Amino acid sequence: MISQAVLGEWYPVAMAALVDAAGRRTLLLGQEIRVFRDAGRIRVTADAGDLAVTERFGHVWACPGTPARALFTIPEADHPGRRLVDCGVVRVKCSPLRAVENFLDIAHFPFVHTDILGAEPHTEVNRYDVKIREEVDEVWATKVHFYQPQAAKSAEGGIVTEYMYRVPAPTASVLYKTCPAMPGEWDVIAIFVQPLTEELCDVWPWMALYDDVTPQAELIAFQQMIFLQDRSILENQIPRLLPLDPGMESPTQADLTSVAYRRWLKRRGLTYGAQMVAA
Numbered sequence: 243m244i245s246q247a248v249l250g251e252w253y254p255v256a257m258a259a260l261v262d263a264a265g266r267r268t269l270l271l272g273q274e275i276r277v278f279r280d281a282g283r284i285r286v287t288a289d290a291g292d293l294a295v296t297e298r299f300g301h302v303w304a305c306p307g308t309p310a311r312a313l314f315t316i317p318e319a320d321h322p323g324r325r326l327v328d329c330g331v332v333r334v335k336c337s338p339l340r341a342v343e344n345f346l347d348i349a350h351f352p353f354v355h356t357d358i359l360g361a362e363p364h365t366e367v368n369r370y371d372v373k374i375r376e377e378v379d380e381v382w383a384t385k386v387h388f389y390q391p392q393a394a395k396s397a398e399g400g401i402v403t404e405y406m407y408r409v410p411a412p413t414a415s416v417l418y419k420t421c422p423a424m425p426g427e428w429d430v431i432a433i434f435v436q437p438l439t440e441e442l443c444d445v446w447p448w449m450a451l452y453d454d455v456t457p458q459a460e461l462i463a464f465q466q467m468i469f470l471q472d473r474s475i476l477e478n479q480i481p482r483l484l485p486l487d488p489g490m491e492s493p494t495q496a497d498l499t500s501v502a503y504r505r506w507l508k509r510r511g512l513t514y515g516a517q518m519v520a521a
């Protein structure tokens with residue numbers, strides 16, 4: 243039984259620009275759906291009929307139940323001068339919640355993205371702030387600082403990058419990072435995760451950058467490379483579902499965001515892809 247809370251969320255199901263009349267057959271929460279263009283309008287259908295649909299951030303979003311709220315906003319998507327980049331899709335054999343949790347984890351940078359997003363001996367994660375912002379009901383991690391050999395395609399040489407992480411929906415995360423080309427602004431890199439089943443997902447990375455120089459294909463190739471490095475880690479994680487009960491995996495400083503994310507999911511009953519253990 244899938245809970246009402248899970249059914250009331252918005253999930254990405256396609257890149258809007260690629261949806262044509264023939265459409266895309268795919269899964270959402272284990273159910274077959276079809277995403278297609280009908281007289282110019284994008285529709286998402288399942289056996290039971292049409293799903294609620296919205297188009298935002300280059301993607302098509304569908305809600306399998308009654309939407310609990312509007313799709314979250316990313317104000318930076320509307321800033322003039324930013325480049326919005328759809329980065330395609332990476333299919334990963336893991337829980338959709340594990341994919342988000344991995345995106346929130348800074349400690350793996352030196353080990354998984356060696357010499358790109360991190361490097362030894364700079365493996366320490368310094369203290370940062372994490373909280374659930376009650377007024378918007380989102381998880382936020384701020385004041386995250388990390389040494390990076392090559393933080394972005396536009397970065398030359400190593401720099402200490404500052405990050406903020408945001409979880410606005412159970413299967414979406416938005417990362418804000420120091421923008422090498424534009425001091426005082428943040429580059430935005432998001433992942434929108436489509437839960438195909440509890441143990442399989444499509445990850446759609448999306449970016450809103452200040453970068454007029456780097457060719458689109460290079461930006462996409464850079465993100466794809468990063469996510470392929472993550473994929474091998476994600477597909478080998480045990481347990482496969484994300485444990486929501488504290489104590490099942492011991493938290494460290496670096497995992498504070500993950501702890502907050504799990505607490506937030508549990509509180510809201512967003513347990514699709516999660517492992518619950520009876521007390």
Ligand SMILES: [Fe+2]
Binds near residue numbers: 344345355468472
């Ligand atoms: Fe990673």
